[in-house]
Amino acid sequence: MPTERLNGSAINYRIEGEGPETVVLVNGLADDLETWAFQVPALLAAGFRVLRFDNRGIGASDRPTGPYSAQLLADDAKALVDHLGVADFHLMGVSMGGMVAQQYALSYQEDLRSLTLACTYAAPGPFCSRMFAMWADAAQVLGVPFVMRDVTLWAFTLDFFRTRTDELAEFETAMRYMDQSVPAYLAQLAVIQNFDTTGLLGGISVPTLVLAGEQDILIPTALSKELHELIPGSSWATTPGGHGCIWEHPDPFNASFVDFLLQHNGRSS
Structure with a gap:
């Protein structure tokens, strides 16, 4: 996978497909570009080109000193798409990535054909804020892999735990051996702790889909x-x-x- 030094940090990325329109995917907290392993085949099959990348602080991208902000990560994404000559694209972000995508739309809306915000919020509120403060405290004592194993309990449904034990074991093993330092984790965590676009979202006019898991208890539906x-x-x-x-x-x-x-592509125009 290529890496480019952009916006003061090396950004690792992957482009797949030959479609006329590009979908740019932004990962969540402590997730690298492999987050989208189950989405990329569907996007390629639908005829899109796909760009995904490691946010600063994870994967093969640099892990500079934090804290980070949604604006900083949006600026990283902007630097990457400009470097690659990607314009008029579809932007999707999940969880923390949905916050970065909101900030991108507020800052660089002219780049976007559509915006999808998955499993995310405009502001954390009292419930999520308390949860994230506990993650920060736990990471500094028990390490990031322990915290991410705990997050697994919040991420999946009861049915998943009951019936899909082999997949569950794979996720738990991946969390146990994940590679992210405590400083890098806390730098990314600051993005979701300090995020608030509640007074700004009226300025988004690009076609937007907000998509949520029916049983999301981590970022409540x-x-x-x-x-x-x-x-x-x-x-x-x-x-x-x-x-x-x-x-x-x-x-x-x-x-x-x-x-x-497909409702917002330009292929028929």
């Missing part, structure tokens, strides 16, 4: 619904599963996402 209500003219959809619906139930998630993209 109600917070995603409030985000939808703050963006004029945005579409709303839910999909089976919880915060990890992109992994637990990728087919219905992908169907909703791809359907929205």
Whole structure:
């Protein structure tokens, strides 16, 4: 995978497909570009080119001193798409990536053909803020892999734990051996702790889909619904599963996402 030094940090990225339109994918907290392993085949099959990358602080991208902000990560994404000559693209972000995508739309809306915000919010509120403060405290004592194993409990549904034990074991093993330092984790965590676009979202006019897991308890579905209500003219959809619906139930998630993209492509114009 190529790496480019952009916006003061080396950014690792991957481009796949030959489609006339590009979908840019932004990962969540402590997730690298492999986050999208279950989405990329569906996007390629639908005829899109796909760009995904490691946010600063994870994967093969640099891990400079934090804290980071949604604006900083949006500027990283902007530097990357400009470097690659990608314009008029579809932007999707999940969880923290959805916050980065909101900030991108607020800062660089002219670049976008559409915007999809998955399992995310406009502001954390009292519930999520308390949860994230506990993650910060736990990471400094118990390490990032321990915290991410705990996050697994919040990400999947009861049915997943009961019936898909082999997949669960794979996720738990990946979390146990994940490679992210405590400083890099805390630098990324600051993005979601300090994020608040509640008074700004009226300025988004690009076609927008807010998509949430029906059983999301990590970023409660109600917070995603409030985000939808703050963006004029945005579409709303839910999909089976919880915060990890992109992994637990990728087919219905992908169907909703791809359907929205096809409604807002330029192939018939």
